[in-house]
Amino acid sequence: MHMSGSSSVINMDDDNYAGHALADFLLQLENYNPSIPDSVVAYYLNMSGFESQDPRLIRLVALAAQKFLSDIANDALQHCKMRTSSQMNQSKNPKGPKEKKFVMTMEDLVPALQEYGIQAKKPHYFV
């Protein structure tokens, strides 16, 4: 699971550029507040031994986590939409696009996670 650019030299400039861009971006992060509070992220990072006095770095980590989650959620939404659209076509609903309410279920989440390499298995029974 390596980034695609690390294999060829041509794309290395992109990575360097991305690195520089991130360094600039770090400066912009001073005023930005991600959804996850700083203290919570800092706590979990401290648990693994990562301690940083720079709040911008913590915010970058929080932002990366948020983006990661939103990517998974988007993939799950695609799955959900595919499923509901196929159901709508089969049931021939006269109301047309019925409710736009989507419910995130494990059926959508598991394949979305699998694309990221995370295997989520449901337990057969609850203890």
Next chain:
Amino acid sequence: MSETTEKVENSCDARRRILNIAVSTVLLETGFSSSDKMALETLTEALQCFFTELGNSARGYCELSGRVEPVLGDVVMGLINMGISIQGIEQYATRPNRHVIQPLQQAQAPRTPAMLSAGSKAKPGIHIPLHLPSLPDPHAYIRTPTHKQPVTEYEAIREKAATQKRDIERALTKFLAKTSETHNLFNTEDNQVFPLIACKPTFPAYLPCLLPTDQVFDFDELEYHFQVANRTEDLPADKKDQSDNEGENGADNENANNSQSETQDIPSASSPERSKT
């Protein structure tokens, strides 16, 4: 649009709940209106693992290059190592419809109310660090005795001991006179005026010391054993020897008959005394 926030029953970790809220926020932004509890928990767990893994790998990269404090490059390397793309982070940060969670207020630790404080506490000396608890109230240093100082004079103590001894003896003899057998000095009918505790001599006097009775719980049963179980008059001659070796410790076969008569004397001596009570 309703957001399903689950009550986490068994986890009292506030941080975990905040992660739950953050995950729910992200799901809301994406377009979901509700979510399965299991899906939410799965994503929360994934988020927690993400932080742990990123922290670990970033620290690893940081220490690999001989530093102690992580830098941006370490975090980037950690992200790349995990396979998370960093291309679209900027666009993501500046997306239009982002929800922001309210900043949390730190809950105040419940302070125990200062109860019954009398006077001002003493200042700690300079040798005591400030982060230690404060000294107690000044009344903690006052010593109030709880009882009067006992008399230590020799005569008083001797007298007290003698009085105590006399009282104990009197009480005990009264008790025994009322409960056990009494012996009267005067040859009249039962006179309770001057009762004496009856003295019961046993014959022979040394016998209770010789017979081991520490394992005897029931004296009636012991008596039965001596009277009935050891009867050998009706048994033939060879069985007499066996029963004698059982009953006496180290009894010779020649003295079998003598020991038999002795064991029969004792129950007969004790039985008339028992009939008195």
